[in-house]
Amino acid sequence: MSYQYLLFDSDRTLLDFNSSQRAAVKKTFEKYGISVNEEVQDFYNSWNNSLWDRLEKGEITHDELLHMRFPVVCTRYNVNYPGYGKMETDYILNLSEGHELMPGALKTVKALYGKYRLYIITNGLPMVQAKRLKDSGLEAFMDGVFISDEIGYSKPEIRYFEEVYQRIGCPDKNKILIIGDSMSADIKGGVDFGVDTVLVSKADNPTEGYDYSPTAVVKNISEIPDFLAALAKEK
Ligand SMILES: [Mg+2]
Structure with a gap:
């Protein structure tokens, strides 16, 4: 895909x-x-x-x-x-005030910028999340930022994802990929909404004990560009 x-x-x-x-x-x-x-x-x-x-x-x-x-x-x-x-x-x-990045995060976003449409989906308060995303340098590379308190619903609620979907222009759901570290918020939300997901986790068995699973698991965010490039080649 x-x-x-x-x-x-x-x-x-x-x-x-x-x-x-x-x-x-x-x-x-x-x-x-x-x-x-x-x-x-x-x-x-x-x-x-x-x-x-x-x-x-x-x-x-x-x-x-x-x-x-x-x-x-x-x-x-x-x-x-x-x-x-x-x-x-x-x-x-x-x-x-805290806006330290995960290792490799900014490099990853820069590598994807211009090739994909990039968005942030986050639970939290707009005044906290918007400032952190701006100060970290991430916001400059994003096509949109969707903060739960602004949307009116939180991940993994389907209504949150429906609103985000409207705001990104209702593309083919097969063209959307959710990338996150939380099984209960990001992966569950994506699975329920019917889009593919990648879990970012260093844990040994991060999906154990859940009755749903991500499309793929990577250990580090910096693996995402290669992951996407490999998929594009398969086509
Ligand atoms: Mg998270």
């Missing part, structure tokens, strides 16, 4: 979200009196991931996620929760 529309997830696919998150956790929590060590980082990471998992399953909304995130952290580390909006705003501002 020769694809023409490449829809990239951003966090942990092109942008190094873990590094942005660690820096934002440290800066924000320390302002509110929580001294941040590895245990705090690990706790926040798994608590936050569990909330995102629930969001992807449709159990909570993004707004509920934002309200639930920090009271639990404050209770655990015995500091007063300052009320909704304070830590949340600081955290989001700090997070929006």
Whole structure:
């Protein structure tokens, strides 16, 4: 299949979200009196991931996620929760400052630029994601950026993908490829919507335990240009 529309997830696919998150956790929590060590980082990471998992399953909304995130952290580390909006705003501002790239990400996007139509499909807040994508240099190579809070739905909801599909001009679905690191958001979304997907994962058996699978798996984002070139030759 020769694809023409490449829809990239951003966090942990092109942008190094873990590094942005660690820096934002440290800066924000320390302002509110929580001294941040590895245990705090690990706790926040798994608590936050569990909330995102629930969001992807449709159990909570993004707004509920934002309200639930920090009271639990404050209770655990015995500091007063300052009320909704304070830590949340600081955290989001700090997070929006982080825009480190995954290794090979910019080179990959540059190699594909001009040959394919390139888009970002990402869950998150527009003010955070748009700034990070711009500051990282990625946005300049994109034909469009679709952020869940702006679209009104999140990955893997089919309504999210339907809206993105409209916005890219409703091409033949066989010409679309979704590339992302998340089985539950990117791959599930693509499978449900009926387009091909590539999972980017270094794990040994990244698709084990799921009742759906990606079209292909690569270990690094930098493998994507060769992967696409090989497919084009097969034709
Ligand atoms: Mg991701």
